[in-house]
Amino acid sequence: MFKSIKKIHFVGIGGIGMSGIAEILMNQGFEVSGSDLHLSEVTKRLEELGAKIYEGHSAENVKDVDVLVYSSAVIPDNPEVRAASDKNIPIIKRAEMLAETMRMQYGIGIAGTHGKTTTTSMVGLTLTEGGIDPTIIVGGKLSGLGGTNARLGNGEFIVVEADEFDRTFLKLTPTIAAITTLEREHLDTYKDIDDIKTAFIEFANKVPFYGFVVICLDEPALQDIIPSINKTVFTYGITAQADVRAIDIEFEGFSGKYTVIYKGKELGQIKLNIPGEHYVKNSLVAVTIGMELGINFNTIKQALEKFTGVYRRFETKYQNDILVLDDYAHHPTETAATLAGIRAAWDRRLVVVFQPHLYSRTRDFYQDFGRSFLNSDVFLCTDIYPAREKPIDGINGEMIANITKKYGHKNVIYVQDKKDIPKKLMELKKKDDIIVTMGAGDIWKYGEKFVELLKEVKH
Template identity: 55%
Template sequence: MLGKTKKLHFVGIGGIGMSGIAELLINYGYMISGSDLLKSQVTERLEKMGAEITYLHNASNVQDDVDVVVKSSAVTNSNIEIKTAVKKNIPVIRRAEMLSELMRMKMGICIAGTHGKTTTTSMTGMILTEAELLPTLVIGGVVKNFDSNAVLGKSKYIVVEADEYDRSFLSLTPIIAGICNIEEEHVDCYPTVEELENAFLQFANSVPFFGLIAACIDDPAIKRLLPRFEKRLCTFGLDKNATVRAENIKYSNFESEYDLMYANKKLGTINLALPGEYNVQNSLLAASIALELEIPFIDIRNGLQKFTGVYRRFERKGFVNDILVYDDYAHHPTEVRKTLQGIKEGSVRRLIAVFQPHLFTRTKMFYKKFAEALMISDVLIINDIYPAREEPIEGVTGKLISDVAHELGHKKVYFIKGKEDIPAKLMKMTKSGDFVITMGAGNIFEVSEKFVHLLEKQNKAQSKKK
């Protein structure tokens, strides 16, 4: 598949996108080495599969028998391992280029969007699996049904999450291009909204003449761009003009139900074990792709009904003393707002939101919008910023969000700089009947896990006294 290439070295192998490709290549029989700064469940899984991983970037990691070095978007050319590869004349390629090579011999189904692409890619993979089409999957999150973010299939189909960051998705070669939505994000890559929208147009219009673009007509940006899509188009959404749409939507107990309509004909009822309008829209894109592949409705229905979600996407962490604890990856104001709205639609519990901003640039641009979205919560805790790949920006902290929320009239808002101090605060403020959710793309999920542990410990101690 990759010519005479036998061994590949991944710089930043612990990233969710990098690890998925590494796992696929291991399953194809390639030798994989890699480096990262921290050991994680992801890297431990790869090590068990045979990957050699070093937890430090060092020139010696790029051994002489390495044929290709793959780097993530977060790794710069100043990295010592990249410099070493260049010195040794070893080809260095981006993750997206490697993903493109994996797609070359298959029918590529790529799903893009500012929000929802991980869940939608997973739903699509679940439907194709239910229809026994045996797809290869490369997803930006660990899917509970597969217990992995990568699945090596045996058919011609490959379903890929297409990341717009660093314009990576422009390297891909989709036959079907799905777009969930388009909203201002990654301002370090797209200085203007126009540049972002043009990139999505280029991605969509890259499908061949026999391919398909599936786009959400509910999204304002997509609706505005419809005349500029150059290939065959299938619209989906709640809009009455959508080719694939949902009618008679009902929400209850963090689940959703609706009638799936195709070309104004009712195909049947869909049940999702996920809440919120946004998940209905995600499932409509998955259904649109399935209908294009002529998958029977029963497989669409069963695939979506069996889909149990993605780790860190509205993931239930525990239920102790009538306190529900969830974690979610929401790291954009729209995602935060939709997640909290979905909870309010399905529950009357007091909602305690714990939010950790992700990236200094994102916080600087959106702190007011974050505060507005978080007003939905009854109690709000803001943690300081998770920096990820960025250096600090003077004056930009999580407190910007809590200050604006207070100014907007939120009655119970707290800024807690140290993540490690939040579980104890939750223990003091929570009561039976509460709903606690941690949100963010950093390590805030550790707070939900620690909080559940403290609740269980308290519960055991009280049981012993009785």
């Protein structure tokens, strides 16, 4: 019956989660169209691949489509969604379409509050190098995929990022599930931590009897849910009782290395081209899944040593007498992990520029953010990137700046207008600085403008 569907339209096709599915469907022979409020590199690439792209949303855009796909970010009264409803065109969420793409293959779903994109990428690359030829759909542009976020393979497996936002990952039915972390997040969707745990238990138990679940034993909340998972479980981490462990972890500059212990047996050393203990743990998921699927350890090792990162995940923007990095971290645990990774690899002055993402997240976590930034030497904070949200009275970026000061940070600067950030960085920069822009919004643009100013001075 799916064969009768020829034309698929995506509302918000420029979103990183939507574009990957659109690309896979095009590669499978479907006629894809889509709209977005703003055209981008992502929409340009899809257009070059053959998609019909519209700037802005209009009922006219869906007059000749078989199905409409929309994401959680699309408002209910969107004109294209309304028009499709009026014409009795099937309307489905992004997660349902992702589930459909998984249905005909063995699905590997990578879930967790943090680390999903990097882990999905590492697993996908490992399976590719191992000759399994997987289809991959990831929530970030991956250099190993030629700068895109999707790959159509001819093998039996599909590797996808399973997002817990809006409980969308519960639409998926993975054969192999991995859970990297579990914390309070998306409190507009979940009542509390117990509600989040219940959802992750449900996700893990969707695995069939012949599949398995890979779970991080270092995470207290994941330790809590393991007894409720009634499928085969493999644990990983640095904890002594983990089935797959990393020991002898070392970092220097952009590289790190560790030794793998797999079910009590030492397999050898793995080198990573990205620093941070959290990346070591992410790579252990790829080791675990790769070994369980019969991939030779040396192949897994070579695959992970080829991994050069994901767009906006610890990405180098400039490297000279000053190192400029950009990172997608937008939750306190992520900001703390990124700063810890930098501190472990370099002994240099660390300047952090943070753009909070969402009013609700700022309200819920501003104190935790403040604590995480105590690990910086200079902390700049700008105002909130609202994304899908409307303002909440009294909630702004200055809350994070103020609480960071109260906790004892001696060099905090609040820059309300993000456009002033490049100039401010030029004023305070010093030789050998590491300057990192952080956040899930558009803060990376202002890091790039700062780099342009640096290059002008060099010339």
